[in-house]
Amino acid sequence: MSLPAMPMPAEDERPFDPPPEYAELRAGATMIRVSCPTGLDAWLISDYAGVREVLGDGRRFSTRPGLAAHVLSSYGPESPIDNFTRMDGPEHVRIRRNFAPQVTHARRLAELRPMVERITDEAITRMLASPQPYPLHSQFSTAITTSVIAELIGVPSSQRHLLHEAAMALFDTSTKADQLREALTPLYTYLYEAVATRRAQPGDDVLSRMIEHSADSDRPLTDTELTEMNAALLIAGFDTTASMITYGLLALLNIPGEWEKLVADPSTAASATEELVRYLAVGTGLLRQATEDTEVNGQPIRAGDYVVVAVQSGNRDMALHADADDFDITRKPGAHLGFGHGAHACVGQQIARMELTTVLRALATRVPTLRVAVPLNEVEWKKDSVVRGPAELPVAWT
Amino acid sequence: MKVAVDRDHCIGAGNCAMTAPSVFDQDADEAIVILLTDSPPDSEQDAVQQAVDRCPAAVIRLLP
Ligand code: HEM
Ligand code: SF4
Numbered sequence: 001m002s003l004p005a006m007p008m009p010a011e012d013e014r015p016f017d018p019p020p021e022y023a024e025l026r027a028g029a030t031m032i033r034v035s036c037p038t039g040l041d042a043w044l045i046s047d048y049a050g051v052r053e054v055l056g057d058g059r060r061f062s063t064r065p066g067l068a069a070h071v072l073s074s075y076g077p078e079s080p081i082d083n084f085t086r087m088d089g090p091e092h093v094r095i096r097r098n099f100a101p102q103v104t105h106a107r108r109l110a111e112l113r114p115m116v117e118r119i120t121d122e123a124i125t126r127m128l129a130s131p132q133p134y135p136l137h138s139q140f141s142t143a144i145t146t147s148v149i150a151e152l153i154g155v156p157s158s159q160r161h162l163l164h165e166a167a168m169a170l171f172d173t174s175t176k177a178d179q180l181r182e183a184l185t186p187l188y189t190y191l192y193e194a195v196a197t198r199r200a201q202p203g204d205d206v207l208s209r210m211i212e213h214s215a216d217s218d219r220p221l222t223d224t225e226l227t228e229m230n231a232a233l234l235i236a237g238f239d240t241t242a243s244m245i246t247y248g249l250l251a252l253l254n255i256p257g258e259w260e261k262l263v264a265d266p267s268t269a270a271s272a273t274e275e276l277v278r279y280l281a282v283g284t285g286l287l288r289q290a291t292e293d294t295e296v297n298g299q300p301i302r303a304g305d306y307v308v309v310a311v312q313s314g315n316r317d318m319a320l321h322a323d324a325d326d327f328d329i330t331r332k333p334g335a336h337l338g339f340g341h342g343a344h345a346c347v348g349q350q351i352a353r354m355e356l357t358t359v360l361r362a363l364a365t366r367v368p369t370l371r372v373a374v375p376l377n378e379v380e381w382k383k384d385s386v387v388r389g390p391a392e393l394p395v396a397w398t
Numbered sequence: 399m400k401v402a403v404d405r406d407h408c409i410g411a412g413n414c415a416m417t418a419p420s421v422f423d424q425d426a427d428e429a430i431v432i433l434l435t436d437s438p439p440d441s442e443q444d445a446v447q448q449a450v451d452r453c454p455a456a457v458i459r460l461l462p
């Protein structure tokens with residue numbers, strides 16, 4: 001007997017909402033078995049409490065198969081555990097503790113803000129001097145987030161194509177394991193050499209700071225670990241955030257009244273950022289594997305079973321907000337699952353927040369007449385990517 | 399109101415320090431949570447509850 005297919009986002013039909021099937025499952029905290037795009041069979045969890053419980057308990061629910069192996073063909077559960085996103089427990093915490101001081105420390109972020117503001121201002125100035133319609137996603141969103149993460153890690157402009165190529169392969173659901181290895185090699189080679197260079201000549205970048213920070217610990221990071229960690233930041237760092245800028249602006253400009261609220265009071269950029277991530281993030285869900293016989297929502301789950309948590313659906317749970325299906329940029333920021341939850345929660349969340357807030361505030365201030373130059377039903381959507389959003393977005397202004 | 403944190407399982411995500419900066423800080427070296435006070439004033443109740451909800455590692459607890 002074949003299982004129903006896991007409901008996947010269909011932005012051309014419902015640009016900003018999860019598939020309608022989720023509403024009923026979520027309301028009853030009902031869990032069903034589904035067949036995922038890569039062929040895994042999994043439990044599907046779509047309510048807020050269930051998603052939060054699974055992501056929050058790394059002991060019962062491991063990331064070993066890969067955070068997105070239900071939609072990415074490139075890392076099947078059999079492939080070797082070669083990076084921290086697939087580790088659990090103390091091994092994983094050791095790596096996260098080496099990230100945190102560089103990318104999630106509140107004071108460190110304050111130091112980085114002027115850099116993000118400068119890059120954003122330059123991008124807006126470039127945009128305003130360009131012919132219309134202007135391709136926002138490639139020329140603006142991606143340009144900003146690439147510059148930010150590359151400057152953080154100290155990757156020169158001449159090498160930035162490496163992270164674009166790596167991310168394109170990694171996030172593409174159709175990439176096979178051997179193709180992925182091949183596509184990642186140039187970035188890994190570059191970073192591996194950069195580790196040696198920065199050991200000899202440290203700078204003020206994240207990579208140099210990680211080397212220095214870990215040197216004093218009981219088990220300093222190896223060159224391979226440093227390569228892997230910085231590759232993860234570079235790859236995960238720009239496309240996710242760029243897509244959220246583009247997708248977010250499309251939502252802000254299409255859902256009546258929201259852009260006007262932001263223009264009237266650009267200081268709502270921070271709550272708008274939180275609301276965008278709550279409303280739009282992780283439409284394809286995340287994967288975990290049960291380590292023991294257990295249960296969620298009263299449903300028994302056996303050791304070894306796969307579990308897909310539908311993050312976007314969980315964020316629309318009425319248990320979280322009575323009006324969770326409404327988009328409101330002035331909603332008081334609160335807990336949500338858009339950056340994940342638990343030990344693997346997004347390492348880049350504070351950087352992403354800062355980038356999104358800066359961009360929204362600056363655009364609302366400098367380009368208040370911004371509009372999308374095509375009707376919503378003509379927007380071209382990414383199809384084969386786990387990072388959802390428009391493939392391109394033509395915009396105009398007066 | 400009493401607050402406790404479990405530093406061993408903190409992943410340094412920084413949501414607490416952003417949400418309730420008068421109650422939580424992060425140490426300079428590892429970005430691990432530092433409790434600035436274990437009995438915050440009632441005016442901070444809301445912010446502290448937010449920090450509890452937003453801590454990805456679930457290491458902040460409100461004690462009775
Ligand atoms: C709006 C933008 C972003 C969104 C919506 C987002 C979302 C997420 C989510 C949901 C997870 C958890 C995955 C899981 O638990 O299975 C995650 C993990 C991760 N994110 Fe982000 N992210 C964003 C931006 C960034 C940025 C800017 C960076 C880097 C600077 C980054 C780096 C990472 C890394 C390295 C992980 C893996 C963490 C681990 O496994 O311990 N992300 N992200
Ligand atoms: S939010 Fe939680 S995990 Fe993050 S620094 Fe604060 S206590 Fe640690």
